[in-house]
Amino acid sequence: MLKLLIVCALAAVAAADFPEEEDVLVLKKSNFDEVLKTYPNVLVEFYAPWCGHCKALGPEYAKAAGILKAEGSDIRLGKVDATEENELAQDFGVRGYPTIKFFKGGEKDNPKEYSAGRQADDIVNWLKKRTGPAASTLSDVAQAESLIADNEVAVIGFFKDVDSDSAKAFIKAAEAVDEIRFGITSDDAVYAKLEISQDGVVLFKKFDEGRNTFDGEINKENLLNFIKSNQLPLVIEFTEQTAPKIFGGEIKSHILMFVPKTAEDFQDKMEHFKKASAGFKGKILFIFIDSDVDDNQRILEFFGLKKEECPAIRLITLEEEMTKYRPDTPDITAENIIAFCNAFTEGKLKAHLMSQDIPEDWDKNPVKVLVGKNFEEIAFNSAKNVFVEFYAPWCGHCKQLTPIWDQLGEKFQNNPDIIVAKMDSTANEIETVKVHSFPTLKFFPAGDDRTVIDYNGERTLDGFTKFLESGGKDGGAPAGDDDEESDDLDLDDAEEDDSDVEDGHDEL
Numbered sequence: 001m002l003k004l005l006i007v008c009a010l011a012a013v014a015a016a017d018f019p020e021e022e023d024v025l026v027l028k029k030s031n032f033d034e035v036l037k038t039y040p041n042v043l044v045e046f047y048a049p050w051c052g053h054c055k056a057l058g059p060e061y062a063k064a065a066g067i068l069k070a071e072g073s074d075i076r077l078g079k080v081d082a083t084e085e086n087e088l089a090q091d092f093g094v095r096g097y098p099t100i101k102f103f104k105g106g107e108k109d110n111p112k113e114y115s116a117g118r119q120a121d122d123i124v125n126w127l128k129k130r131t132g133p134a135a136s137t138l139s140d141v142a143q144a145e146s147l148i149a150d151n152e153v154a155v156i157g158f159f160k161d162v163d164s165d166s167a168k169a170f171i172k173a174a175e176a177v178d179e180i181r182f183g184i185t186s187d188d189a190v191y192a193k194l195e196i197s198q199d200g201v202v203l204f205k206k207f208d209e210g211r212n213t214f215d216g217e218i219n220k221e222n223l224l225n226f227i228k229s230n231q232l233p234l235v236i237e238f239t240e241q242t243a244p245k246i247f248g249g250e251i252k253s254h255i256l257m258f259v260p261k262t263a264e265d266f267q268d269k270m271e272h273f274k275k276a277s278a279g280f281k282g283k284i285l286f287i288f289i290d291s292d293v294d295d296n297q298r299i300l301e302f303f304g305l306k307k308e309e310c311p312a313i314r315l316i317t318l319e320e321e322m323t324k325y326r327p328d329t330p331d332i333t334a335e336n337i338i339a340f341c342n343a344f345t346e347g348k349l350k351a352h353l354m355s356q357d358i359p360e361d362w363d364k365n366p367v368k369v370l371v372g373k374n375f376e377e378i379a380f381n382s383a384k385n386v387f388v389e390f391y392a393p394w395c396g397h398c399k400q401l402t403p404i405w406d407q408l409g410e411k412f413q414n415n416p417d418i419i420v421a422k423m424d425s426t427a428n429e430i431e432t433v434k435v436h437s438f439p440t441l442k443f444f445p446a447g448d449d450r451t452v453i454d455y456n457g458e459r460t461l462d463g464f465t466k467f468l469e470s471g472g473k474d475g476g477a478p479a480g481d482d483d484e485e486s487d488d489l490d491l492d493d494a495e496e497d498d499s500d501v502e503d504g505h506d507e508l
Contacts, residue, residue: 387421
């Protein structure tokens with residue numbers, strides 16, 4: 001009891017010393033080390049005041065802090081304005097916003113990257129998994145019912161012998177999953193209440209079937225596959241909150257239905273989409289995107305779609321190289337979607353590459369305009385040395401480069417052997433060139449061997465000039481051979497045109 005009183009007293013003093021906003025500690029360089037000494041477990045968000053994603057996270061982050069504080073947890077949440085505390089942000093390698101790191105046991109070195117969703121429950125569950133047992137022991141019915149009621153998804157292992165090999169495999173699976181709460185029980189009353197007749201594993205969820213019972217040999221790999229296949233709804237809406245679950249999940253093949261939720265036939269389209277999803281559970285993630293939402297317009301643009309073209313279906317693989325696919329028919333029916341997905345899983349689909357029409361004046365200015373339809377002919381012209389900027393219209397770094405690139409075009413416009421060009425990579429795609437960040441600069445030297453050289457030098461007129469005059473040697477590297485660390489901004493920060501982070505790229 002005395003120890004508890006001392007801990008509470010220290011916590012009260014600390015609360016007075018460290019400023020808070022809605023139960024979230026406000027951290028600075030001056031108090032950061034002291035906070036880590038005072039609290040054993042601290043989750044820290046590095047944010048920028050202008051970042052839309054940070055603003056969206058704010059209420060949920062504060063809610064999570066309040067939940068933990070009300071429970072008497074020793075876990076605290078803090079935040080750092082990275083635009084004000086530049087040195088602190090640099091110390092922890094902050095390159096995009098928000099960046100969230102977990103400091104455990106007062107250790108400042110090697111904090112754990114936060115890897116779950118951005119709703120309060122996700123944050124709380126992740127932290128409890130990181131600081132407590134992988135699976136909570138459920139000693140009675142009330143504890144089991146509370147675990148199920150309090151979580152969107154919960155997994156319970158039913159084992160009469162909690163020291164059995166099956167129970168140990170269950171614990172190993174629980175340790176490998178951050179975003180889901182696990183429980184384990186051998187209590188007869190819990191078995192009876194939840195209608196369990198024998199040992200096993202059940203996933204409880206607040207959507208679709210409500211529960212899934214594991215059927216097979218209980219080992220870590222099988223359990224993780226079972227959880228992966230059942231932890232998300234058959235159809236999930238893309239939102240700020242669900243994005244981490246969608247992109248962070250194991251399923252990397254996604255079919256997207258772009259449809260306005262205000263449309264009269266919205267529910268009909270959803271029924272067809274959901275009907276088709278049942279046969280691809282665990283293989284393809286079915287996602288619908290409200291095409292009327294302003295924040296989703298960038299996604300439509302990425303797929304070459306306009307609002308007036310929706311409803312529409314697209315499929316994408318998020319492996320090392322992103323590949324897009326478009327169905328042959330625009331009619332959204334369960335039968336058409338099933339046929340489209342079957343063709344994809346059987347490897348019968350060809351990638352869909354976007355291209356604008358060739359502008360009539362594409363070669364009138366010093367910097368030539370390339371699109372998908374004329375790229376091959378110009379870039380791989382065996383008689384020309386072609387230097388191409390792959391850009392995005394919204395990219396702040398591309399906008400900063402524009403006047404220099406225009407000067408470069410003017411400098412070499414009368415050189416018969418050199419072409420300076422640019423291509424909008426949000427509207428045009430090339431099978432032979434994969435663009436992951438903006439701007440990407442590539443050199444296609446004359447010759448028949450289709451060599452591609454990445455430009456890695458200074459983005460100055462002098463740097464570009466030396467590069468071209470050296471035939472791509474001064475400031476270049478073979479495409480894909482750059483071993484330097486990437487300076488791309490985090491995906492969450494890509495929507496901001498004017499980053500306060502000193503990077504040279506915006507990530508695609």
